[in-house]
Structure formats: structure tokens, C-alpha cells
């Protein structure tokens with residue numbers, strides 16, 4: 001067993017957690033609780049104890065039924081479409097190991113089904129024997145629903161109802177309770193041996209979202225059923241077509257609850273000129289849609305439509321819910337609305353999974369008298385949370401999706417058209433309380449061209465993160481010497497073939513190859529120490545490797561910026577009429593660098609922006625340098641999140657805490673560590689000139705770059721100009737993305753000398769025997785494939801080589 005430096009860097013659990021994490025003590029405790037929230041202390045499992053508790057629960061349930069204090073709660077529950085079906089639902093769950101339940105959003109699935117189960121046991125005198133775990137794809141849904149259900153039961157959170165999401169838990173008591181958790185929390189629990197012990201019911205909610213984790217959970221749970229015959233599973237979905245889920249579970253029974261919806265009148269963009277003709281903003285002329293670019297949302301139009309609704313319907317109340325792709329659009333529209341006259345009479349509330357929980361909750365409260373509530377939300381408000389007083393929906397038609405383009409090297413978020421199914425869901429949000437209105441910011445023609453359903457995440461994102469998780473589960477199972485009741489998934493391909501809609505086999509192989517290239521798994525597909533750490537980082541492994549190496553080599557700061565920026569769109573904006581000026585400004589950030597680099601230019605820009613912000617000049621700086629302030633803020637937020645993720649994965653705090661700077665040289669080399677094999681080598685190519693006269697060939701030599709045998713061009717937005725390169729030198733170029741248009745362009749480029757390419761592109765391990773100087777923080781020993789050993793200076797990135805016997 002290799003005593004790896006990486007492993008030594010892991011945190012020991014008994015360390016003072018709060019101090020290490022720099023989190024307030026309660027939050028640090030939550031971090032620990034998340035692991036333990038499922039544990040049932042042994043005293044609570046004795047028959048005597050359970051009987052006594054069940055008796056208490058029976059009395060409490062009876063009292064609740066007649067309590068006048070809960071009249072409002074009972075009334076709210078009884079008015080839900082699901083209420084009439086409660087006996088049927090409970091019976092079906094009792095008689096079948098798995099059932100599928102579908103129903104309109106807001107019909108009461110998430111809040112009622114777990115309560116029906118618990119109440120049924122309570123009144124049968126077996127209340128203490130239930131432990132219902134309900135998974136939610138979204139953090140905010142888990143919290144808001146748990147709060148609601150605790151309220152419906154007339155209790156504070158943490159008694160019979162609780163929640164657990166990453167970094168935040170209010171666990172319920174370990175018997176007779178309902179736990180709402182994010183899908184990831186349950187997945188991590190089930191990865192342990194005996195992870196399902198103590199859980200009587202698993203309710204997998206919002207399966208129609210088809211996110212990667214939910215599809216992953218479905219595989220794991222299906223395997224669990226055989227070894228846990230008493231476990232009960234409910235699969236819940238908002239869509240009507242559920243046949244794919246019941247087929248997956250061996251044709252299990254389905255119950256579909258009809259919804260209770262008011263009619264919603266739908267207007268498309270083509271209807272707007274007619275509808276709003278008198279209004280004093282310019283309504284786009286149709287059939288020419290103004291929004292043609294898939295990437296964009298017409299923020300002017302959206303803001304104008306919202307303010308028009310507020311004025312046109314000023315005599316009636318009802319909230320306006322606007323669906324936007326992401327936080328950046330939410331911020332832009334909020335700012336725009338605040339500047340408009342109608343904005344004075346609005347209370348504008350963002351609803352986005354990245355907002356702090358407190359701010360998210362505001363969206364569910366009633367607006368103060370005289371103010372119109374406007375909720376600017378992502379698709380989080382589509383099915384997983386219900387805001388009751390919405391009457392008007394404004395749908396941008398866009399969604400931000402993780403996407404996989406085979407020519408890209410990583411997971412990126414793309415803004416694009418949503419599906420017809422989700423457009424209908426959005427529309428339905430307007431008909432909760434009374435007849436409503438839905439304004440679509442796209443034409444009826446665009447609607448027809450949208451996909452019917454969204455493609456499941458498993459089929460559109462790179463799978464390396466998922467494959468790494470599968471390996472992590474397998475190795476955890478293998479480390480348990482006693483008989484494992486857990487699922488067997490040592491073979492990635494075999495495991496994924498059991499998915500609801502298995503991913504493309506080529507995508508799986510590509511992911512495995514990439515994990516090997518990264519050194520996360522070895523040739524036999526065993527997890528390496530690097531892989532174990534990467535599995536704990538909730539970031540794509542390529543980024544994760546850059547971050548880990550950055551931390552170890554004392555150059556985390558620039559790497560954090562590079563990785564954070566890769567999650568968002570380019571913060572450099574070039575207005576059409578000032579493109580040259582903007583390009584010059586961008587290039588100026590690369591001036592001090594010995595080799596050109598787009599990533600490092602951004603790092604420099606970010607550092608200067610941070611400095612400007614500390615003097616209150618952040619906005620001015622952005623204006624001057626053609627940077628989008630909203631994106632810069634997102635990058636800053638993401639950096640903090642990444643730092644926290646590294647701590648969670650067990651990298652020691654001394655490597656992670658903010659430092660004033662980091663070496664750009666090291667950061668440059670680390671780009672290779674993460675992005676390899678996306679590397680192009682320079683070549684001199686001969687280009688013919690004056691082809692008219694065949695006898696007089698004239699050639700000129702031109703520097704170019706090649707990937708394998710194909711020529712690539714540096715994207716024109718790059719700070720690197722081929723003209724400035726020395727024809728006598730040999731260069732390497734590491735790139736983030738390859739784009740095919742008329743020619744193949746590479747974007748996000750960094751030039752490099754050959755040495756780091758050779759050293760960092762291969763499977764580099766941290767050596768098992770670092771010299772004493774490693775501990776002083778100056779040198780780092782790295783080992784390549786056991787035959788080449790070298791020292792890297794943490795500050796300069798310079799390398800001292802030492803060959804060893806083969």
C-alpha cells in the first residue's frame with residue numbers, strides 16, 4: 001500500500017473542524033451531521049423503545065387530528081388534489097415494493113406522500129418504525145418543503161421532520177420521522193456498506209428532471225431492492241408519461257392523480273405588438289423574432305413586458321413569475337426594473353439555487369400591501385417549488401444546461417431553448433390560484449421547434465465525474481472485508497448499462513480514457529490516490545486536478561480564478577463599435593507574461609478588479625476594461641465555493657487559505673496537468689503564394705499549430721498573436737476548447753515551454769518520500785510512472801530532474 005503524500009494531506013476528522021473550515025461553529029457542525037443524519041443510535045432500535053415511542057406517537061397523532069390550532073393546516077392539506085387518494089396511496093405502498101406516482105405540480109406529492117405514510121403508521125401504533133427519506137434534486141426545495149411539512153404537523157423542524165443538504169442539516173429524530181435531503185446526500189449514504197439500514201421508505205422525487213444524480217440513484221436503489229425486501233420505494237414525477245419509470249421497475253403499479261388547474265391564457269412574442277400596441281416601448285416587429293441567438297435573452301424586452309403587466313393589470317393583484325436561464329440574467333433584469341417607473345411599486349425577489357437560503361425564502365412570503373411581487377427565477381420554480389400567488393408568468397424560453405460537445409474538453413453551462421414540456425410546466429405556474437396569463441418571449445414558431453422533452457443529463461454531459469463516483473463506490477465496497485450487501489459496480493460500463501436510458505457507450509469509454517489520462521484511475525481502472533481525492537471534489541475532474549495541484553504547489557489563487565471563470569461565459573465583452581479597443585485592452589492584461597495566455601490574462605484582470613473593488617472602484621474598472629461586472633462577481637463567488645469544496649474533500653487548510661499571490665509559472669504548468677491532451681505543437685508551414693504562375697512558385701513560411709495531424713488556428717479573441725512568436729522557437733499551446741467553424745479554432749489558449757508539457761501531461765504522482773525541504777514549503781517532489789522523479793519549486797515552477805533506473 002502506497003503511503004501517498006496526497007493521503008497524508010487529508011484531514012484527520014478529529015481536528016478542530018470549525019477552525020479548519022473557517023466556518024461558524026454551527027455550520028461546521030452541520031458538515032459533520034450530514035454524514036450522521038441517517039445513523040440510528042443503538043438504544044433507539046430496541047423493541048421496547050420502539051413500542052413506547054409508537055404509543056406516544058399514536059396519542060400525538062390523535063391529538064393533532066382534533067386540534068383547533070391546526071385547523072388552517074388541515075384545511076390546506078384537505079384542499080389538495082392528493083388528499084382524496086391518501087388511502088389508496090398508502091395501500092399501494094404497503095402492497096408493493098415500488099410504485100410510481102405522477103401528478104400536477106402543486107398537487108401535494110412532495111409534502112403529502114411522506115406524511116400519509118408516517119400518519120398511517122402512527123395510527124396503526126407502529127409510528128416509530130418508519131423512517132421516510134425523500135430526495136430532492138435541489139437544495140432549496142428540500143429546505144422549503146421540510147419547513148412546510150413541519151408547519152403542517154404543528155412542530156418545529158428537527159422533530160419528526162428535518163432536512164439535510166450539503167453544508168446544512170436539521171436532522172429529524174432517528175425514529176418515526178421524515179427526512180428531506182438532496183439526492184447527493186442519500187447517494188453518499190448509500191455508497192456506504194449497510195447504507196440503507198434504518199430507512200423504511202425511499203421517495204425519489206422529481207424524477208422527470210432526469211438529472212445525473214437522480215438517474216444514478218435509480219440504478220443504486222433498483223439494485224438495493226433485492227437485498228432489502230422490506231424497503232419501500234416511491235418514484236414521483238410531475239409529467240404524465242410515466243411508462244418509462246414503471247417499466248424500469250419491473251412494471252410496477254402506477255397511480256396518476258389528476259391536477260386542479262385554472263385555465264392559463266398563453267401569448268407568444270408574435271401576439272405582443274397587437275396586445276401592447278399602445279404601450280410606450282418598442283415592441284419587436286414580427287414574424288422576425290428579435291431573439292435569434294440561442295445564447296441570449298432580450299433583457300430589455302423582458303423588463304418591459306414585466307413593467308407593462310404591472311401597469312396593465314394594476315387593478316388586480318397576483319405575483320409575476322419570470323423564468324430566466326441564470327443568475328446573471330436575474331441580476332441584469334432586476335437592475336433594469338429598478339430603474340423603471342413601474343419598478344417603484346414592485347418588490348423584486350430573485351429565486352436561484354446559488355442564493356443564500358434566507359434570500360430564497362423571501363419569494364414565498366406575501367408582498368406588502370401596495371407592492372407587486374415579481375419573482376425572477378430559474379427553472380427551479382418550474383416544478384420543485386410552488387409559489388402560490390402567481391397569476392402572471394413571463395417565460396424567456398431559455399434554460400442553462402450542462403452540455404457535452406464531443407469537441408469540448410469540459411462540462412460547460414450553456415444557455416439554450418428549453419423543451420416544450422418545460423414551457424408547459426412554466427405556463428402552468430400561472431394557474432394555481434385563479435385563471436392566469438403566460439407571456440412567452442418567443443414566437444409560436446420557435447415553440448414548435450423546441451424539443452419535446454429535455455435530453456436526460458446522463459446523455460448530454462461528459463461522464464468522467466459520474467464514472468469517478470462509480471469507482472469510488474466500488475472501492476468503498478471492496479474495502480469492506482465483511483460481506484457487502486451493497487450494489488456491485490466495479491465495472492463502469494456494466495453499471496451504466498443499467499441506467500434508465502444508458503449513456504452512449506462511446507461517451508463512457510471517452511470518460512474512462514480521460515480518467516486514465518488524468519491519473520485518476522490506473523490502467524486496471526483502479527482508483528488512484530489522486531482519483532480518491534477527485535471523487536470527493538464536486539467539480540469536473542480536470543478542474544479538480546488543477547485545483548489539487550495548485551493547492552499543493554502553493555499556486556491556488558490563479559488556479560481558482562481560471563477554474564471559476566471556466567464555469568461562466570467570458571467576462572470580456574466587446575461592444576461591436578469598440579471591438580478593437582476592447583481587444584487591445586484584453587491583450588494589455590497579458591503584457592507582463594513571458595508567454596501569452598488567455599487564462600493568465602484573465603487572472604491578471606481579476607486581480608486588478610479585486611484591488612479596484614477594495615477601493616470602491618470595481619464598476620469603473622469594469623467599464624474601462626470592457627469587463628462584465630456581473631460575471632466578475634460570479635467568478636468571485638465561485639472561487640469561494642471552490643475553496644470550500646477543497647476543504648470538504650480533505651485538503652489541509654494550510655494549502656487552501658487565501659494567500660496574496662501565486663506563481664503564474666506554476667499556474668501555466670497546471671493548465672497542462674488538467675487540460676492534457678488538449679495540446680497543440682507549433683510547426684512552421686509552407687504556404688504557397690502567387691499560384692497563378694505555376695513555374696514561379698513563391699513560398700512563405702508561417703507559424704502554425706497542429707493537434708495530431710490537423711492544423712488549428714488560435715481564435716481571434718485570444719491575446720496570443722501568432723505574429724509575435726519567434727519562428728526559431730518551438731512552442732506548445734494548451735487549449736480549453738476546440739471549435740469547428742469553416743476552420744478549426746482553439747479557444748482559451750496558453751503558450752508553454754516544452755518542459756511542463758513533458759512533465760505534467762503524464763501520470764504524475766506525488767512521491768512517497770518527499771525530502772525534508774518539502775515540509776518547509778519550497779520544493780515538491782513529483783514522480784512520473786515510477787521512473788522519473790523531479791522536484792518542482794513551488795514559487796517559480798522551475799524543475800529539477802532526476803532520472804531513476806527503469
Ligand code: CDP
Nearest residue numbers: 105106107108109110111112144145148386
Ligand atoms: O410536489 P407537488 O408539486 O405535487 O406539491 P407540493 O410541493 O407537495 O405542494 C403542495 C402545496 O403545498 C402547494 O401547492 C402549496 O400550496 C403548498 N406549499 C407551500 O405553501 N410551501 C411550500 N414550501 C411547499 C408547498
Ligand code: MG
Nearest residue numbers: 109110383384
Ligand atoms: Mg414536488
